[in-house]
Amino acid sequence: MGQEGKLSKIEIIKRNSNYLRGTIVEALQDGTSHFSEENIQVLKFHGTYQQDDRDLRRQLTKEGKERAYSMMIRARIPGGVLSADQYLQFDKLADDYGNGTMRITTRQTFQLHGILKANLKETIKGINEVLITTLGGCGDQVRNTVSCAAPHEGPFYDAVRQDLLKLVDATSAKTNAYHEIWLDGEKLDLSDGTSPEDPLYGEAYLPRKFKIAFTYEGDNCCDVYSNDIAIIAHRDGDEVEGYTLAIGGGMGRTASDKHTHPFLAQAFCFVKPDELIETCRTVISIQRDFGNRENRKFARMKYLVQERGIEWFRTEAEARLGHALALPREIEWKSAHDHLGRMSGANGQVHLGFFIENGRIHDTESMKLKSVLRDIMTTYQPGVRMTTQQNLILTGLTEEMASEIEGKLRDAGVKLVEEQTPVLVHSMACPSMPTCGLGIAESERALPAIVRKFESALAELGLRDEPISIRMTGCANGCARPYIAEIGFVGRVIGKYDLFLGASAEGTRTNQLFREMVPAEELVSTVYPILKAFREERLPAETFGDYCNRVGIEALQERFVPVS
Structure with a gap:
């Protein structure tokens, strides 16, 4: 097979890449704003994707200008375990070279967005300075x-x-x-036909x-x-x-x-x-x-x-x-x-896990998340763990430190997990627009408003405390794992989503396609009658996903999809 x-095409590029070298060194020095298609594919192995600001594409094309190119860098952080100093290095690089934000991915690592090609090498070197690599982040x-x-x-x-x-x-x-390209390591001499083929x-x-x-x-x-x-x-x-x-x-x-x-x-x-x-x-x-x-x-x-x-x-x-x-x-x-809230550790230690919506660490007018985390890392030097649900756990704290940190978070406008609804805490979205080149519909920028409409709907139905998982992606690739969410929204075209229902809360069953091409503004109203039926027909302790699976997608379609 x-x-x-x-x-x-990509297989040919890999074989012609000279063991992942391509012409990256030359391209870094050519003064242009972007890489060739061949180098783009090779760069993925080094942990970086070329992107552009898709919000600006049409206007720049109209003006006869090139796209607003930048690079996304993804680190390799096994199990998502970091020191406070390593965290602070990403924080600094995001400000020095990126768009000022950091994004926790669903694979327990950081992505930095908005890195210009001219700053790519310095950013990757900066990550390696704290003993973290980007090799293996992609590709x-x-x-x-x-x-x-x-x-x-x-x-x-x-x-x-x-x-x-x-x-x-x-x-x-x-x-x-x-190491040759990014860390100025010794260059191998391959002129004698020596093969550095990976074992x-x-x-x-x-x-x-x-x-x-x-x-x-x-x-x-x-x-x-x-x-x-x-x-x-x-x-x-x-x-x-x-x-x-x-x-x-x-x-x-x-x-x-x-x-x-x-x-x-x-x-x-x-x-x-x-x-x-x-x-x-x-x-x-x-x-x-x-x-x-x-x-x-x-x-x-x-x-x-x-x-x-x-x-x-x-x-x-x-x-x-x-x-x-x-x-x-x-x-x-x-x-x-996910492991959120206060957790007791050995020898009186306390660990504190808190929700970060869609994994995006940044400051807004109402919430100074990035600034307060910088202060916390500098002041308390906690251990840091990123979760696969895009959240953060601070480890090795005392009770006093945990209380002080909780106070700092509240003062910065960051809610603790017990102050948030389960449906919000169980939500995830991929980045999609404007950076991802594969995105078809909005995701990270759309889901917050949609989840808050779900919060209102669930409260109205008396289901506020139900831990229903909602995940959204801007395309079918499924980076936020929407196919194992109880409610999954997958971007199909601009403004419309395929709606999936019925995964298990334990992640042991995928969901099924319920309805195609649902407009974003109708996602909540489409699910609402099913939530109402769940409230009235559920078995004791039955989850929403298990209810949908028990009743069956075809039966739900017959009851709740209007005949066109």
Whole structure:
């Protein structure tokens, strides 16, 4: 599959990139405002995307001017764990070179937007100065590896963290190009025909992006099944008994192609801790060798798993490993909520998790979030954890520090989680307009107003305290994981969205398409009668997603979609 026939355009670019070098060095010195298409594709492996301000496109074209180009930089921060000083470096770089904002992504890392090409190298160097890289932030390789962000303490959790870091190292690209280009590292002499081919990725890397997530059995706050490899840790006292692996998850689809779908990872095997790295690398190598390199719409590993089947995948992995794989364990999930509010730690420590709407850290007239966080980081030097639901946890505080920080947040106009509705706290949106080149409809700029209309509707129905998850994306790629939200809005054209309903609150079931092309101003009114029916017909303790799934999408359509 994908190894014969015509290669996609991007596959050819990768093969001709001289192991991710392209002509980036020359382009950084050519005085222009943007990169060529070939370099744009290679730059993704280095953690940066070329974008432009889409709000200005039409006017600039009318004036005969070029687009307002800039770069987005995405770091690689395994598990979203930072020091206060590392956080402050991103804060400074956002002001010095970016648009003054920082964005927490759904993969526990920071994106900086608005970086001009002329400042790209200095920004990437600045990130590396605090021992963080952008290599692996994007591109057809293993992306930032995520995990449950709960600030648990003890030998078991320390061991899982160490296994995560070892796996990150074992699955990171080994090219020297990154250090050559951005950190003025020693340039390799390839004139003698020496091949610096990556031992895992080879010459052409993977057919498509690859995502890995860790979590602890019972806690699915990181939507572990949405990843290519889901790694679930099992505990035996203070030790890691082993890991259950599930494979083949992925959110993206193409709205115009009914053969594309979001999938959740399927149970694959159980491994002991010392078998984890080799098994994961083997899974990655199978995707490398058999994944579709002709059509990028079908290049994610989820399509290989769906086409060949789990049993074929297990047989292939066992042949490469040279031993049989143990069967996966049965998994029981208890929660998928983010870890927000005050949490007690060891030795009297306190951890504080708080909601950041759509992950955007910036100052507005009514809320000085970026400024107050800078003050908090400087004053208290907490540990920092980003969550996969785009929120922030401050760790290692005393009770007094936590109270002072809560006061500072309130004074800055930042509400604590107990002061916000569950539907707001469970909402997420991708950036989309005006920076993302793939965005078709608004997302981050649209969802806040829509969620507040939902808040009013739920209050009217007596459902204010229902933790219903709402997620929105500006296109079908699904970066905010809308397909595992109880209510998912996916941009189809400007101002209109496909509406999905019925995912499980535990992240173990995708939702289904309820209605296409719903205007933004009708999203709340379209869902309202279903919410009313849920209130009247729900079973004891039944969630909204489970209600929609129990009743069935077709039955809901018959009752609530008007006949045209």
